Structure formats: C-alpha cells, structure tokens
Amino acid sequence: MRLNDIEILEKLKIGDQSGYKDLFDLYYIPLSVYSLKYCDSFDQAEDIVQEIFVKFWDDKLYLKLKNSIGPYLFKAVKNNTLSYIRKNAKYRFEEIESQVNRLIEDEVVDIENIEEEKRKLYKEIEALPEKSRKVFKAIVLDNLKYKEAAEQLGVSVNTIKTHYSNALKQLRKSLDIIIVLLLV
Amino acid sequence: MKKNDTYILKLILAYISQDLSEKEFNELKDWLNDDPENTKLFSEYLYFYKKSRRIGFTENVDSNHAWNNINTKLHQEPNIVPILEKPISKLRFLRQGIRFIKYAAVFIGVIGIGYYFMNQHKTTAVSGNQLQIADDKITLELENGNVKVIQTGGKQQRINISGKVVAEQIGNILNYEKENSAEELAYNILTIPNGKKFQVVLSDGTEVHLNSGSVLKYPVKFITGINRQVYLLEGEAYFDVAKDPKHPFIVNADDINIRVLGTEFNVSTYPEDSSINTVLVEGAVSIFGKDKTYDKATSLELKPGYMASWDKTKNNATIDEVDTNIYTGWKNGKLIFKNIQFKNIIKKLERHYNVTIINNNSKLDEKNYDATFDVETIEEVLNSFNKNYEIEYTIENNKIIIN
Incomplete structure (x- = not known):
C-alpha cells in the first residue's frame, strides 16, 4: 500500500524509519524520470535523486516539512539537475528545451501512465524496419552508446547513425500532439 | 542555403x-x-x-539497487535494513557486499598515498561464512536504579518518579528538559554498547556525543550554584559545553578532571589505551587530578589544537599539538588510526563494529599502523588491511580470525 505525504511525514517525525522506504517507493522513479527529462542521462538522473534522498535523511529535512514532501523533492531535483546541466552541457538551446520540457507533464507521472505510453511506442516501433527498430531500442531505450550498439549489432557507427535517423524520422510522424510554438 | x-x-x-x-x-x-x-x-x-x-x-531502472545504494550513503543512524537476497532473521546483518567503491578506505602511512580499494579484494578472505552482528541495546539507568532499553527507532518520553517529563528521546538523541535548577542531584547513566553511537543533550544545553562502548553518568538536572559535573566512566565522548561562566562544567574521566566554562573538546578513556586523552577543539580547558579541587596555579591549561595525554601508569601528562579532526572524526562515522598498535586497532574495530576478532599472529600486535576509514563495513576494513598490509583473515563461528 502506498502512503501519502502526510502519512509518511507522520511516520518520519515519530522516528518510524519505515517511512523512509515508503517515501522512496512513492517518489524514486517519478523523481528520476523528472531529472531525466532535463539531463537525459540515466545515471546522472539516478545520482541526483539518490543524493537528494540521502540529504533528506541525513539533514532530517522532514522535520521542516508540514503537509507535503513531493513539491519540495521535485523542486530540489529540478534545481540540482539544471545546475548540473549548466555546468556540463556545452551546446543547448535553452528556450526550446524549456518549451519542450513544459510540454512533458511530470509531477503526475505514474507507472500506469507510462505503461500506456509504452504500449503506444512499442506499437510504433514494431512498424519500423528491423534494423531501425533494433538501433532505436538499443540507443534510446536501452541506453547504449553508438559504439556499443555498433558492436552489438555488428555494424559501423555510421550505419548506426543512419538507422537511428531513419527510425526517428518515421516515429516523429506518429506524434499525437501538435507542438504549439510559443517561442519568439 | x-x-x-x-x-x-x-x-x-x-x-x-x-x-x-x-x-x-x-x-x-x-x-x-x-x-x-x-x-x-x-x-x-x-x-x-x-x-x-x-x-x-x-x-x-533497478529500484532495489538504488535503495541499497542510498542506504550505503547515509551517515545519520543508517540502520535501515537494506534489501537482501536472503534476509537473515533477528540478528542485524552487516551491510556487506552492497556497498560500493565511493566510500572506500584511504590509506596513509606505509603506502604513502591514499587510493581506493576495490570490492573484488574479497579474495581469499571470506570463507563462505558470513558474519552476523548482534544488535546490542543502548540502556539508560534511572535515578532509582531501574534500567530502560532505548529504542533508537522512535520517540519516547522519560518520566521521573513524580510523573514529570524530564527528557524526550527522538531517534539517536536524548534531550533533557531545560530547567533552571533541581533541589538535589539525581543521576542517570547512559551505556552505549559496541557498534552504537548516541547523543545526549543535558539540562543545561550541553551536547554530548558518545562513541561506541561508552558509559556516561550525569545529573538529570544541574543545581544552581554548584559546578556542573558529569562522569565519563568509560569510553569516548565529545562535549560541546553550553556557556555558563558561573557554573564551571567538569568532566571526570578516570584519574583526571577536565574543567571548562563553555567549549568543545573530546575525551577518551578506553581501557586499552595507556593514556586518557583530552583534545581541545575550541575555547579553553584545565585538567587536574580527580581527587583535587580546581586550582588555577596547579592545573594544566590546554589550548585549542592541543592534546593532553594523561599517562595512567606514570600519573603525568604530556601536551602535543595535534590535528583535532583525527580525534573527533568518529562523531561523523569515521574511524581514524594514527600510529596505533595493531592490538589496539583490533579492540577499536571490535567496539566500532560489535564483532569479535581473534589475532593468532602475535607478531602483528606491537606493530603500529595508520589508516582512515569512512563508512565501510568491517569486511571492507579487513579487506583493505589484507590488501595493504597482507594481513589475512577468515570468518569462523561468527568470529574474525587473523592468521
């Protein structure tokens, strides 16, 4: 059973440590997904979120919170991810990034929602030519580097890039939203 | 274009x-x-x-892995049971094998430069036997002699004989009510077992961190007009004394008294150590014999950054300039050995981890070692001794045997 913020805070404040696991179960994946949206690195997203969980416990931050934990955690994840990005990503189109990020709703991320998205995506992927499908899966879903994907599929990095382009080109057409430009 | x-x-x-x-x-x-x-x-x-x-x-994403990873990084009372493949009942299982390299040991001394050791050095050491560690309880002896077990995973109130709340305990901290004065002194005695650390805030606001294997006796309330006196009966404590120039704070540690007005210092009086060590972090302290009363002229004044070592057999003190971090690191979970004999390192490891170590290699006993550990498991510590000093060990019948 999943507890809500208030129930978790109550547990933590009376020193019931199982509340910390409840907090983790409730927020770890949504927070990591949220961070990922900004930083695009599976590992970095998890590192950032784990660091926040550690800090939350070590600094007893729950003692300062009253009715909710989620907003605090999401905000901390966003701040830390953005500061990481600003330090590490050299070439970014800030405005477009934030525009796109706003379109991706996230605070309400739940597993069912993502499962639904996943079903749709897989349906689209199945329609791709075999090689494009494999490359797209390897790079985007399984987080392989071009070089790793090339080794795994026994082709050159350039071939990987070509299949990857083809896959994205075709999949983009399946987008069921219209991006409304608010950019000036 | x-x-x-x-x-x-x-x-x-x-x-x-x-x-x-x-x-x-x-x-x-x-x-x-x-x-x-x-x-x-x-x-x-x-x-x-x-x-x-x-x-x-x-x-x-691997949530279990993430959860374990978070737990290995906690510094504050990290006794949340991690997810293990095979849960071990009752006895707390040392979180071995799920720690990662980031918090590894840094060796100084013989090696000269610190480096990270890898998990794979479990090599010859582990003989299939795994170590189970008893979860000994922190106890509080009340003024009437009753002994209560302190459950660190909760919030409790301490009530005195007349039904009044005298202290509140949340997690790892026992906090006494701040009140000006009592009519007569009533003592509580806190006993911290091996493998545990604890913190107590006395009624004057003085904070005391207690290391593993320590016993502290202190009044529930101090009396106005009388020195604030506490007794470190054994072990190690870090005092952050609340300022009160009218009421000097005196720590009795075995043969010596340490008198302060308001300052931060560390005292250790473990049986295996040949001296009682007082390390001053801030302010000023005076040290004098346990049966004496304070006299400015005859007591030993200590400046910040210095350590007074009272030799228990010679009954005299020496003063040395020290890096205070070496002596206070334990508060933050660090284990620091500087020029310490192996036999004493073993005692300190036993106390820190609540394990039994038997050393069959007596040649090692008198040798001195330097080492610093952050939040490693006992296995990781032993593995780094194995790696750096070629000290072999096995685990038999829940004991660590060094050959």
Missing part, C-alpha cells in the same frame, strides 16, 4: 546526444533561425525523444 534533411537530422541527433562541435551547433542554430517551422520540427523530435527516453528508463 537550403540544407538537406538527412544532414539536418544528423545534426539533431548529434545535439540530442550532446556530441556535436561548435561549428555544427552554429549550423543548427542558423537552420533554426531560418524558419519557425524548423524550430517546430526540432521541438517535435526533442519531445518525442524525451518521451521515449523515459519509457526506456522505467524499463531499465
């Missing part, structure tokens, strides 16, 4: 994987500025890509 679609798409991919040159970035920027439709197209790619990435992430 109209660029061809395939080329632009490659630039977009290079942007997505942040693997593009400044020249390519500028080309992409120019292309975006050419036509609002291009920005729209680019945004769609980015949007689709990001949505797909999070699907991929949720497919690949």
Whole structure:
C-alpha cells in the first residue's frame, strides 16, 4: 500500500524509519524520470535523486516539512539537475528545451501512465524496419552508446547513425500532439 | 542555403546526444533561425525523444539497487535494513557486499598515498561464512536504579518518579528538559554498547556525543550554584559545553578532571589505551587530578589544537599539538588510526563494529599502523588491511580470525 505525504511525514517525525522506504517507493522513479527529462542521462538522473534522498535523511529535512514532501523533492531535483546541466552541457538551446520540457507533464507521472505510453511506442516501433527498430531500442531505450550498439549489432557507427535517423524520422510522424510554438 | 534533411537530422541527433562541435551547433542554430517551422520540427523530435527516453528508463531502472545504494550513503543512524537476497532473521546483518567503491578506505602511512580499494579484494578472505552482528541495546539507568532499553527507532518520553517529563528521546538523541535548577542531584547513566553511537543533550544545553562502548553518568538536572559535573566512566565522548561562566562544567574521566566554562573538546578513556586523552577543539580547558579541587596555579591549561595525554601508569601528562579532526572524526562515522598498535586497532574495530576478532599472529600486535576509514563495513576494513598490509583473515563461528 502506498502512503501519502502526510502519512509518511507522520511516520518520519515519530522516528518510524519505515517511512523512509515508503517515501522512496512513492517518489524514486517519478523523481528520476523528472531529472531525466532535463539531463537525459540515466545515471546522472539516478545520482541526483539518490543524493537528494540521502540529504533528506541525513539533514532530517522532514522535520521542516508540514503537509507535503513531493513539491519540495521535485523542486530540489529540478534545481540540482539544471545546475548540473549548466555546468556540463556545452551546446543547448535553452528556450526550446524549456518549451519542450513544459510540454512533458511530470509531477503526475505514474507507472500506469507510462505503461500506456509504452504500449503506444512499442506499437510504433514494431512498424519500423528491423534494423531501425533494433538501433532505436538499443540507443534510446536501452541506453547504449553508438559504439556499443555498433558492436552489438555488428555494424559501423555510421550505419548506426543512419538507422537511428531513419527510425526517428518515421516515429516523429506518429506524434499525437501538435507542438504549439510559443517561442519568439 | 537550403540544407538537406538527412544532414539536418544528423545534426539533431548529434545535439540530442550532446556530441556535436561548435561549428555544427552554429549550423543548427542558423537552420533554426531560418524558419519557425524548423524550430517546430526540432521541438517535435526533442519531445518525442524525451518521451521515449523515459519509457526506456522505467524499463531499465533497478529500484532495489538504488535503495541499497542510498542506504550505503547515509551517515545519520543508517540502520535501515537494506534489501537482501536472503534476509537473515533477528540478528542485524552487516551491510556487506552492497556497498560500493565511493566510500572506500584511504590509506596513509606505509603506502604513502591514499587510493581506493576495490570490492573484488574479497579474495581469499571470506570463507563462505558470513558474519552476523548482534544488535546490542543502548540502556539508560534511572535515578532509582531501574534500567530502560532505548529504542533508537522512535520517540519516547522519560518520566521521573513524580510523573514529570524530564527528557524526550527522538531517534539517536536524548534531550533533557531545560530547567533552571533541581533541589538535589539525581543521576542517570547512559551505556552505549559496541557498534552504537548516541547523543545526549543535558539540562543545561550541553551536547554530548558518545562513541561506541561508552558509559556516561550525569545529573538529570544541574543545581544552581554548584559546578556542573558529569562522569565519563568509560569510553569516548565529545562535549560541546553550553556557556555558563558561573557554573564551571567538569568532566571526570578516570584519574583526571577536565574543567571548562563553555567549549568543545573530546575525551577518551578506553581501557586499552595507556593514556586518557583530552583534545581541545575550541575555547579553553584545565585538567587536574580527580581527587583535587580546581586550582588555577596547579592545573594544566590546554589550548585549542592541543592534546593532553594523561599517562595512567606514570600519573603525568604530556601536551602535543595535534590535528583535532583525527580525534573527533568518529562523531561523523569515521574511524581514524594514527600510529596505533595493531592490538589496539583490533579492540577499536571490535567496539566500532560489535564483532569479535581473534589475532593468532602475535607478531602483528606491537606493530603500529595508520589508516582512515569512512563508512565501510568491517569486511571492507579487513579487506583493505589484507590488501595493504597482507594481513589475512577468515570468518569462523561468527568470529574474525587473523592468521
């Protein structure tokens, strides 16, 4: 059973440590997904979120919170991810990034929602030519580097890039939203 | 210039994987500025890509691993039971094998430079036997002699004989009510077993950190007009004394008294150590014999950054300038040995981890070692001794045997 913020805070404040696991179960994946949206690195997203969980416990931050934990955690994840990005990503189109990020709703991320998205995506992927499908899966879903994907599929990095382009080109057409430009 | 679609798409991919040159970035920027439709197209790619990435992430994320990873990094009372493949009942299981390299030992001394040791050095050491560690309880002896077990995982109130709340305990901290004075002194005695640490805030606001294997006796309330006196009956404590110039604070540690007005210092009086050590972090302290009363002329004054070592057999003290961090690191979970005999290192490891170590290699006993550990498991500590000093060990019948 999943507890809500208030129930978790109550547990933590009376020193019931199982509340910390409840907090983790409730927020770890949504927070990591949220961070990922900004930083695009599976590992970095998890590192950032784990660091926040550690800090939350070590600094007893729950003692300062009253009715909710989620907003605090999401905000901390966003701040830390953005500061990481600003330090590490050299070439970014800030405005477009934030525009796109706003379109991706996230605070309400739940597993069912993502499962639904996943079903749709897989349906689209199945329609791709075999090689494009494999490359797209390897790079985007399984987080392989071009070089790793090339080794795994026994082709050159350039071939990987070509299949990857083809896959994205075709999949983009399946987008069921219209991006409304608010950019000036 | 109209660029061809395939080329632009490659630039977009290079942007997505942040693997593009400044020249390519500028080309992409120019292309975006050419036509609002291009920005729209680019945004769609980015949007689709990001949505797909999070699907991929949720497919690949390993929450159990993440949970264990978080637990290994906690400094504050990290006794949340991690997820283990085979849960071990009742006895607390040392979190071995789930720690990672980040918090590894840094060796100084013989090696000269610190380096990280790897998990795979479990090599010859572990003989299939695993170590189970008893979870000994912190106890509080009340003024009437009753002994209570302190459950660190909760919040409790301490009530005195007349039904009044005298202290509140939340997690690892026991906090006494702040009141001006009592009519007569009533003592409580806190006993911290091996493997545990604890903190008590006395009624004057003085904070005391207690290391593993320590016993502290102190009044529930201090009396106005009388010195604030506490007794470190055994072990090690770090005092952050609340300022009160009218009431000197005196710590009795075995043969000596340490008198302060308001300051931070560390005292250790473990049986295996030949001396009682007082390390001053801030302020000023005076040290005098346990049966004496304080006299400025005959007592020993200590300055910050210095350590007074009272030799228990010679009954005299020496003063040395020290790095105070070495002596206070234990408060933050560190285990620091500087020029310590191996037999004493063993005692300190036993106390810190609540394990039994039997050393069959007596040649090692008198040798001195330097080592610093952060939050490693006992296995990791032993493995780093194995790695750095070729000290072999096995685990038999829940005991660590050094050969």
